[in-house]
Amino acid sequence: MNYILLLYLLSISAGAFNIGNNPKEKNTHPKTSVLNTNHRKSAVRRILELRYDDSYPFINPSINAISSVKGLAHFYQKLYELKTGEIKRVSIVQIGDSHIQPDLISREVRSGxxxxxxxxxxxxxxxYQIARTNAPLDIKSSTTTRWQPSNISQLHARSAxxxxxxxxxRLNGAGNISLSLRPDINSNEQSFDYIKLFLGxxxxxxxxxxxRPNSYSVDQSAIxxxxxxxxxxxxxxxxxNIRSSGSRPYFFGASLEKKNASGVLLHTIGVNGARYEQYNKEPMFWKQLPALNADLYILSLGTNEAYYNNMTEDLYINQVAETLTKIKxxxxxxxxxxxTTAESFKNGRTNPMIERLNLALKFYCNKMGxxxxxxFEITGGSGSSxxxxxxNLMQADKIHYQRKAYSxxxxxxFDAIANGYNQYLDSQQSSPSEPLSISIDDLKTANK
Structure with a gap:
């Protein structure tokens, strides 16, 4: 399937990702909140506290902005409704590779x-520790039984x-998992009173x-x-602590939430070595992803594609387009x-494929809105690695960055998202408009 053509047709027929830029478009969704006169006092609650406070000559904060930012209008509207008490929850999912798995980038956005x-x-x-891989700093896990780990970047995995x-x-027998949260980035104790388990x-x-420890039973025997x-x-x-008595238990993860608290959830999904193509090919991932009810998806991949010897710009963009279609x-x-992905090395030299893929990605996204x-450009562009x-901000492998650099x-x-939100408040006060979006019917029609 040509996913590039599919999304291009959607951009023409349904407005695709371009949002609020048609002055003739009528508001056909009167239930959606806008920043009217009665809300202008709330609108002054702009995000004033930004997080980036370092100074390196190769980093250019002056260009730290999101292009085609109108495409985030639906998300920013949700944030505004959260701030004014009209809704209780906004959910974000960031999907990525080894740069995202440690949660160092995501936690800054989550905290802000x-x-x-x-x-x-x-x-x-x-x-993650049970899967014998690196974990976010605030997650601690252990087991007294041996589990078989699998992830989407493995070539010949036997498990979903x-x-x-x-x-x-586990092939047979009971298994147990212990998972707890350490203090967060601000050294605050973390807690939850609601668990969404992804199980076999x-x-x-x-x-x-x-x-306040307690015990709960989960009966999945009829599933x-x-x-x-x-x-x-x-x-x-x-x-x-969770224990299975099934013959072949599967554990995929858990969302730890505060059920009655109003606020933001930011879910980090990162796998070392992952590419768009590998996420696209995993049916179970796409079956379970809707349960997170995301209002915003952040896609942060590309480094591993740039190391893949058979990669081309066209192939890369088609894989990106397939991911976008699945999300929509x-x-x-x-x-x-x-x-885009920051620059890194390959075979002792800066990897030119990273810039090529980034340029192709920006061209495609600009065309699609x-x-x-x-x-890539904000952190210095070509030669910046x-x-x-x-x-001393890169690790010895010259691919990954140090903890401070990821932070x-x-x-x-976070600053780019926050500035976009402030711009949204300003634009909605002067000329509110209704976000356009792709419908399932649009996808089916374009696919025909």
Whole structure:
């Protein structure tokens, strides 16, 4: 299937990702809130506290903006409704590779948005240590049984990979998992009172960890496929132990939330070595993704595509387009933000394919009206990886960045999102408009 052609047809027939730029478009959705005169006092509640406060000559904060930012109008409207108390929850999903798996970029965005709009919980987590891979700093996991890990970047995996891009499975016998949260980026204790589990079939028992521990039973014995199970806890806790008595248990992840709290959830999905193509080919991932109810998807991939010897610009864009089509099939109104990838090395030299793929991506997104955050140019563009290396901000492999560097990139991303939100408030006060979106019918028609 030619996904580039499909999305291009959508951009012509349905407005695609271009939002609020047709002055003749009538407002056919009167229930949607706009910043009218009665709300202008609320509109002055702009995000004033930005997060990037470093100074490196090769980083250019003056161009730290999102292109085609009108494409985020649906997301920004949701944030405004959250701030004014009209809704209780806004959900964000960031999908990426090894730059995203440690959650260092995402946590900066999560912290900034939750500080301003409210904390609805930690979001999606996975027991990375049990899968024998690197984990976010605030996740601790262990087990007394041996699990078989799998992830979407593996070439010949025998197990389905779910919402986290990972899975844990056992061929036979019971298995147990212990997972808890450490303090967050601001050294605050984290807690949750609601768990959304992504599990396989069988009998499961859940014991919470914290000041108010309790036990809960999950009966998945009648389930022949993999599904979600939601548990409302008796009170806030900071961890849980889960045990399966099934013959072949599967664990894909859990979303840890605060059920009655108003605020933002930011779910991080990152897998070392992952590419767009690998996410696209995993059916279980796309089956479980709708359960996160995302208002915004942030796509942060491209580094591994630039190392793939058979990659071309056309092939790359078609894989990106396929991902976009799958997301719009889940929720045609959801906003999408694509980030370019920062420069890195290959075979001891700066990798020229990164710039080529980034240029192709920006050209395509500009044509389609898809919002782009250009991390590549903001962090110095061509040749910048040498400067990051000289400043001790890159790791020894010259592909990955140091913790401080990822935190800086996350702070820049938050600032770009925050400035876009402030611009949205200003534009809606002067000339409110209704976001356009792709519908499922549009997708079916274009596919024909």
């Amino acid at each position: 948005l939750q500080d301003f709009f409210g904390d609805a919980g930690r979001g999606l987590v996975f027991p 990979r779910g919402i986290s891009g990972f899975s844990l499975s 079939s069988g009998q499961w028992s859940v014991n919470t960890i914290g000041t 022949t496929d993999f599904t979600t199970k939601e548990i409302t806890l008796d009170g806030p806790v900071n961890g849980f 099939t889940i929720n045609s109104k959801a906003s999408i933000l694509i980030t 898809i919002p782009v955050w250009d991390l 040498k400067e990051w290396l000289k400043s 800086m990139q996350g702070a820049l991303l």
